Amino acid sequence: xxxxxxxxxxxxxxxxxxxxxxxxxxxxxxxxxxxxxxxxxxxxxxxxxxxxxxxxxxxxxxxxxxxxxxxxxxxxxxxxxxxxxxxxxxxxxxxxxxxxxxxxxxxxxxxxxxxxxxxxx
Amino acid sequence: xxxxxxxxxxxxxxxxxxxxxxxxxxxxxxxxxxxxxxxxxxxxxxxxxxxxxxxxxxxxxxxxxxxxxxxxxxxxxxxxxxxxxxxxxxxxxxxxxxxxxxxxxxxxxxxxxxxxxxxxxxxxxxxxxxxxxxxxxxxxxxxxxxxxxxxxxxxxxxxxxxxxxxxxxxxxxxxxxxxxxxxxxxxxxxxxxxxxxxxxxxxxxxxxxxxxxxxxxx
Numbered sequence: 001x002x003x004x005x006x007x008x009x010x011x012x013x014x015x016x017x018x019x020x021x022x023x024x025x026x027x028x029x030x031x032x033x034x035x036x037x038x039x040x041x042x043x044x045x046x047x048x049x050x051x052x053x054x055x056x057x058x059x060x061x062x063x064x065x066x067x068x069x070x071x072x073x074x075x076x077x078x079x080x081x082x083x084x085x086x087x088x089x090x091x092x093x094x095x096x097x098x099x100x101x102x103x104x105x106x107x108x109x110x111x112x113x114x115x116x117x118x119x120x121x
Numbered sequence: 122x123x124x125x126x127x128x129x130x131x132x133x134x135x136x137x138x139x140x141x142x143x144x145x146x147x148x149x150x151x152x153x154x155x156x157x158x159x160x161x162x163x164x165x166x167x168x169x170x171x172x173x174x175x176x177x178x179x180x181x182x183x184x185x186x187x188x189x190x191x192x193x194x195x196x197x198x199x200x201x202x203x204x205x206x207x208x209x210x211x212x213x214x215x216x217x218x219x220x221x222x223x224x225x226x227x228x229x230x231x232x233x234x235x236x237x238x239x240x241x242x243x244x245x246x247x248x249x250x251x252x253x254x255x256x257x258x259x260x261x262x263x264x265x266x267x268x269x270x271x272x273x274x275x276x277x278x279x280x281x282x283x284x285x286x287x288x289x290x291x292x293x294x295x296x297x298x299x300x301x302x303x304x305x306x307x308x309x310x311x312x313x314x315x316x317x318x319x320x321x322x323x324x325x326x327x328x329x330x331x332x333x334x335x336x337x338x339x
Binding site (some may be wrong): 014015042043044047048050053098100102 | 256
């Protein structure tokens, strides 16, 4: 269980307007979800990595949506299988990237009603 | 349950600061039902909003220059990463703090564990004071946000642990393995923490029961 998982993250630095990739090697330990790996990277390895840290961990708030191996996924829910050793992460497609894995999302709840919500503003 | 102390106008002891909802304490007594915060935030949110608007209209209150300068000083240390020369990130300290609180100040509490937690938290505070590294950058920088939160969280955790140690009984959501019974004789009281001259001060106040006293006839 002590194997390493390589996590490749597509990052964006808004202050220098630079896009680059970075690979982190994270010990698997008891981590099961993709989010667990992101938390580990932020807390123990690189606090400059930005992803939305205030989230519900229950697939409801949309704050953790990002592309996992090319597919849009909730990383708070997405399992990492024990034989998986590589994860590719990039910001959600079709949205303006603010920094690293953070995209410009409307506040939770506002993105359900569509037009009606926009008119009432 | 614990929280910010408010009066019937939702005012706190800081002029101009109002508290409403789950952050405010004492509305539901020693325990509260899950979901009750919904009614609480509607009722007290309206009171707090009305009172705050009234205060603004009267222009009775303004932030003084001294307060602004003091806060500016605090911000400067966080936004000038050169001044903080440590190795650990604020997220690291917060996760350690959460670990301590989860282990020792959970549902079932007892003196030894609480005293250990008290010691560990003050050690963590010392370590965070000189070993904190803050990442530069002004856009979506969670490291700086957590640096703000960290010291507030440490203060709150110290209050929680101290209050749990002080209250030598079990009441509502507070359960002590070494004092498993309700003690209306000695502990019909609120424990209040307040910052005075930069230090944390503790006092207890009796709970007023003008209509029905606990343990008495209904």
